[in-house]
Amino acid sequence: MAKYTVKRLLQSLVTVLVIATIVFLLMRMLPTDYYFTEDQVMKLTEEQKNDQLMAAGMLDPIGEQLLRFYGQIIRLDFGTSRRIQNGQPVVAVIGSKFTVSMRMGLISMAFSLVLGVALGILQTRNKDHLLDHVGAGYTILVNAVPSLVSYSLVLVVGSKVFGLPSLYSTRNVGESSILPIICISLSSVAYYALWTRRYMVDELNKDYIKLARIKGMATKDIMVKHVLKNAFVPLIQYIPTSLLLTISGSLLAERFFSVPGMGPLLTDAITRYDLNVVQTLVILYASLGIIGVFLGDVAMMILDPRIKLVDKGGTR
Amino acid sequence: MRKKAAKVAALALAAAMVLSACGGGSSSSGSGDGGASGGAASGSENAGSGDNASSSGVGEASHAITDLVTYESQNNEQEGFLMQNTEKSADLNVLCNVYSPLLEVNNKGQLVPAVATEWGTDDGGLTWTFKLRDDVKWVDYNGNVMADCTAQDWITGLEWVMNFHKNGSNNTSMPSALIAGADDYLQYTKGLSPEEAMSMDNTKFLEMVGIEAPDDYTLIYHCTQNAPYFDTVCTSACLYPLSQALVDTLGVENMVGMTNEQMWCNGAYIEKEYINSNSKTLVPNPEYWDKDAQRFDSVTIRITDATQAYQLFENGEIDHVSLDESTLRAIYDDEGHKYHNNLAEMRPRKYSYQMHLNYSKNNEDGTPDDNWNKAVANEAFRLAWYYGLDLTDYWARYNFIYPLHCENLAYTMKGLLYFSDGTDYADRVVEKLGVPASDGETPRRLNQELFEKYKAQAMEELAAEGVTFPVEADAYIAANSQTALDTYNVLKQIFSESLGDDFVTLNIGTYVSSLSQEVIVPRKQSFQINGWGADYGDPANFVDQERYGYDGAYYAKNYSNINDATDEDLIATYKEFSEMAEKAGEICDDMDARYDAYVDAEVFMLQHALVIPCYYDVSWELTKINDYTKMYAMYGAQNYTYKNWETSVDAYTTEQYDAFKAAAGE
Numbered sequence: 001m002a003k004y005t006v007k008r009l010l011q012s013l014v015t016v017l018v019i020a021t022i023v024f025l026l027m028r029m030l031p032t033d034y035y036f037t038e039d040q041v042m043k044l045t046e047e048q049k050n051d052q053l054m055a056a057g058m059l060d061p062i063g064e065q066l067l068r069f070y071g072q073i074i075r076l077d078f079g080t081s082r083r084i085q086n087g088q089p090v091v092a093v094i095g096s097k098f099t100v101s102m103r104m105g106l107i108s109m110a111f112s113l114v115l116g117v118a119l120g121i122l123q124t125r126n127k128d129h130l131l132d133h134v135g136a137g138y139t140i141l142v143n144a145v146p147s148l149v150s151y152s153l154v155l156v157v158g159s160k161v162f163g164l165p166s167l168y169s170t171r172n173v174g175e176s177s178i179l180p181i182i183c184i185s186l187s188s189v190a191y192y193a194l195w196t197r198r199y200m201v202d203e204l205n206k207d208y209i210k211l212a213r214i215k216g217m218a219t220k221d222i223m224v225k226h227v228l229k230n231a232f233v234p235l236i237q238y239i240p241t242s243l244l245l246t247i248s249g250s251l252l253a254e255r256f257f258s259v260p261g262m263g264p265l266l267t268d269a270i271t272r273y274d275l276n277v278v279q280t281l282v283i284l285y286a287s288l289g290i291i292g293v294f295l296g297d298v299a300m301m302i303l304d305p306r307i308k309l310v311d312k313g314g315t316r
Numbered sequence: 317m318r319k320k321a322a323k324v325a326a327l328a329l330a331a332a333m334v335l336s337a338c339g340g341g342s343s344s345s346g347s348g349d350g351g352a353s354g355g356a357a358s359g360s361e362n363a364g365s366g367d368n369a370s371s372s373g374v375g376e377a378s379h380a381i382t383d384l385v386t387y388e389s390q391n392n393e394q395e396g397f398l399m400q401n402t403e404k405s406a407d408l409n410v411l412c413n414v415y416s417p418l419l420e421v422n423n424k425g426q427l428v429p430a431v432a433t434e435w436g437t438d439d440g441g442l443t444w445t446f447k448l449r450d451d452v453k454w455v456d457y458n459g460n461v462m463a464d465c466t467a468q469d470w471i472t473g474l475e476w477v478m479n480f481h482k483n484g485s486n487n488t489s490m491p492s493a494l495i496a497g498a499d500d501y502l503q504y505t506k507g508l509s510p511e512e513a514m515s516m517d518n519t520k521f522l523e524m525v526g527i528e529a530p531d532d533y534t535l536i537y538h539c540t541q542n543a544p545y546f547d548t549v550c551t552s553a554c555l556y557p558l559s560q561a562l563v564d565t566l567g568v569e570n571m572v573g574m575t576n577e578q579m580w581c582n583g584a585y586i587e588k589e590y591i592n593s594n595s596k597t598l599v600p601n602p603e604y605w606d607k608d609a610q611r612f613d614s615v616t617i618r619i620t621d622a623t624q625a626y627q628l629f630e631n632g633e634i635d636h637v638s639l640d641e642s643t644l645r646a647i648y649d650d651e652g653h654k655y656h657n658n659l660a661e662m663r664p665r666k667y668s669y670q671m672h673l674n675y676s677k678n679n680e681d682g683t684p685d686d687n688w689n690k691a692v693a694n695e696a697f698r699l700a701w702y703y704g705l706d707l708t709d710y711w712a713r714y715n716f717i718y719p720l721h722c723e724n725l726a727y728t729m730k731g732l733l734y735f736s737d738g739t740d741y742a743d744r745v746v747e748k749l750g751v752p753a754s755d756g757e758t759p760r761r762l763n764q765e766l767f768e769k770y771k772a773q774a775m776e777e778l779a780a781e782g783v784t785f786p787v788e789a790d791a792y793i794a795a796n797s798q799t800a801l802d803t804y805n806v807l808k809q810i811f812s813e814s815l816g817d818d819f820v821t822l823n824i825g826t827y828v829s830s831l832s833q834e835v836i837v838p839r840k841q842s843f844q845i846n847g848w849g850a851d852y853g854d855p856a857n858f859v860d861q862e863r864y865g866y867d868g869a870y871y872a873k874n875y876s877n878i879n880d881a882t883d884e885d886l887i888a889t890y891k892e893f894s895e896m897a898e899k900a901g902e903i904c905d906d907m908d909a910r911y912d913a914y915v916d917a918e919v920f921m922l923q924h925a926l927v928i929p930c931y932y933d934v935s936w937e938l939t940k941i942n943d944y945t946k947m948y949a950m951y952g953a954q955n956y957t958y959k960n961w962e963t964s965v966d967a968y969t970t971e972q973y974d975a976f977k978a979a980a981g982e
Contacts, residue, residue: 033833039403041832042874048485051506080573085592086396087573096592159631166628167620170591255390258620260594271829
């Protein structure tokens, strides 16, 4: 296990470095005019633009810039933001946002897991009956209706019927978080319900379940000890990644409810050419994704001892 | 137990279904992408104004709302706290509340004393002296007095602006052009290493630049040329103060990245809270020098999607909302609508929109678009547009109730300048153009007879030059903006109906993320409709933007590309206009004569349709704020200062707003 962990860690480091390098090079391939605002592009003379680019090191040879970038990564110096929050260290910019996203994401995930898995179980228990159809209808609806439409209607119902705040407020975190959390959870409830049902139905059709029934094992025991446990193995693989990536927030829901989280940060940073923020976020998300996959593998192995990560044929 | 669990699960499912099933309903309100979006709104958080209001009645001339909430759209988030370092309106709209300038403007757009109590020039605008108040303090985030605000702070502020390594090139254009030695200092600091430049105090700066402080409360600027309008520049970010004591405390290297908790203020408010992408809160500065000013107990600026603003207003969470066309129509057309009698027409925003023709257009592949370039160089072709385009439906996109209120006939924004007899500069331009009086129904510039004459003339002359008809005109919009597409489809229809499909065809192109980089720099547009808001109060700031062969001409350089045109007649016309403008700028001893000369230049430019005036941004809103009590300058950075605003507990009625407008003489 230790050997496997070290091997995966080294692979992960290389992967993160490759991803960071690709992003770095892609951002540098954009015309340098993207460094400036719309106004600046037209107001500044070519000489003024060059002066600013030179002062920022943007005109240095690309190899030199790349080495400088690697040096910064090694020193864990991610630089300062130049557009999102001008002059602020990137770590501070991200630090002020990730706790908001993570808190909201964790609550939403807990809510979704409980509700989604329960719904999946209910659907399985009532396969081809009313509850199953209702669950399927919900899943289809959530996936078919554009998120912005669902969010708008949640907002209308939430604010007009229940009097909940329409926008997130730091002075009223509890109440103002309800609508964004519901919106973030809508699709993940459907996701967990869909896959729980699907894996449980798969398990129910297997021979060992039939054998258990023939041997007179109680249905409840069959469902909990065998079906749910085995059905949960493929699901649990994604849970660590989902947990870790709660940090990244939800782009649409956070924008919609003005939640000061991480959701819109990466797209904002890209469109505003805030290089340091883009690079830091990419490294962060890549690292979390890789760690999440690793933890997912481990969790799967713990839940199902038949899965081996190191033996031949046991690794994924 | 099992049944109970099933019931709980079923209930949860039902709840989720209710929420989700809502998704099948009608779509949300339309985008506020157009002219009606953005801007500021006000209200009181969550509970509406009722929670925070005094007992004053509806429409009572009072400061009824005590805790104000304004909003900005999500792409208008504040990025920094150092006034000198930003040119972005989203920053300036907040920072104008926390920093006090030398001079302010009132609700009529006139300059009034702020930190400077007296000011003037004795030599036609070459030297300007300002006498400062002695009771202005810098306070920290908690309102503690940190230092006196003196003339030295204006010197520190300007040094910061002109020091390349401290401030990039932000806000340098006006001081470079106007203040003696400022540009030399900028070039000097460029030549230094970052470390050298960052460590500079004011000694070298004072040697090189025309600014001095004979004592703590007297400030003198020496201009590069006679600048009779220099006092209006004092309302711009480049001439704001910066506390030397704060720089010493934080360190030069930390100034650009300072937070709201580190900044010192000398303005009406302190920025008490800043939550990126969510909100900002201002509270009154206890040491503010203007003790008589009416201020709110708090002002909160929320960041929100413009499409949600109407609903927020309806919920009582904000007290002001700019209305997009569809929402406006829904309220206006329904006499029973609860807001039907509360529709308020906004004062024109400070931008004068023009149709800027491109005289050196390229095709998509980068080759010159000869057909267009020949056509647009022909004066009859341009005049056919000038007299023939009926833009009523285009204006209706912004103001369908009174589209003619958007009609723009001049180039310079109305309200920017007045002659000594009180005549508005823009009105004088219109008068000299000989535009007929309004009949309240048709655009004043529209002239079918002249249009047909010039169209026939243009087609004959251009056909002889080998131009093919219809001439293809390309205009570009953001690819992701349905509102822009709707607006330009209206414009396309206008071109077809007004000019005829045999004459001109309008093609609508799109750009992905950057108008300047994808369209303007490669010169792909035939024309671009763009609004100009003045930096300072002089016609030069408008008219000079079009001058031929002039380095400071923003539009000539970026939009008309006239300096690269080849048609001799066109160049001769432009040169004549440019000479008129240049000569007007040389008149510094008699402002009426100066303005008159600029009027002549502007009239000449319009009579030759070098640029075609397009519209004023006059849209509609629901509001509890009397806009006519706000600072209302056509230049500078102060219109969002939350000072002396009159408000009402409930939304003002249309009738009340009409009365405000009449009282303001508009």
